Amino acid sequence: MVSYTLAALEGLGLGASLIIAIGAQNAYVLRQGLRREHVFVVASLCFVIDGGLITLGAGGFAGLLRAVPSLPDIAAWGGAAFLIAYSLKSFHAALKPGRLTAEDGAAPASTGLRTAVMTTLALSLLNPHVYLDTVILLGGIAAQYAGLERLAFAVGAVTASGLWFYGLGFGAKRLAPFFARPLSWRLLDVFVGCVMAAIAAGLIIGQLRS
Incomplete structure (x- = not known):
């Protein structure tokens, strides 16, 4: 019983150390939490994807990525392209900032559910670091x-993943008063x-050096 507990605690600690880092996925969950838009859906998608990849890694799926060398390259270039596009979109949004008040409950220019889902999937699945952390390292x-x-x-x-994503999404509400200002x-x-x-640049530099 003790060995099982220690193994679970090691998984919890390592999972937390890998996931609690500023990245595109976490930044998007935070933003959706602050905007109070589709928080449960976005957090759940991130949790399911992360948990699924951890499960695959623990089940020995890491061998497939090692057997197909082109997969990391495809993920890196695809992820870099998406991150650059989303970065430009964020800079454009900064030119016309919204505000969050107790009266309206959400910032203007709300994101539709479909857009939120597609963005979450892209940020989660097109980031090669996700596979390196969950499938290869944890696996x-x-x-x-x-x-x-x-x-x-x-x-x-997996528990660390769930605690982080739901905590980040729903805990962001506490910052709502601060974000009442444009x-x-x-x-x-x-x-x-x-x-x-920065993440996109890191991916591109890494590919050019490889």
Whole structure:
């Protein structure tokens, strides 16, 4: 029982350390949480995708990515292209910032559910770091365990994912008063744009050096 608990705690800690980092996916969840738009759907999609990839990695799926060398390259270039486009969109949005008030409950220029879903899927699935962190890294460490211990490790990592995404999305409401000012939204849009541009640049540089 102790070994299962330790494995679960290791999975929880490692999963948290990998996911609690500023990235395009987290920035989008934060933004949707602040705007109070489709928070549950966006957080759930991120959680399901992350949990699914962790499960695949723990189940030995990492071998497939190693067997097909072109997959990381395709994901890197596709992800970079998407991140650049979204970065430009964020910078454009900074020119006409919205505001969040208790009366209206959401910022102007709301995002439709379809757009939110497609954006979440793209940010989640076109980011090669997601696969490196969940499938390869977590999967490789999970392979050190056997049987129920490996399951406990995976459950711990998946739990960290759920706690983070739902906490980030719904916890963002506490910041709503701060984002009642247009300047705050402008700063957030610029921040999101810079984060996504930096990640895209890192992906491109990494591909050019490889």
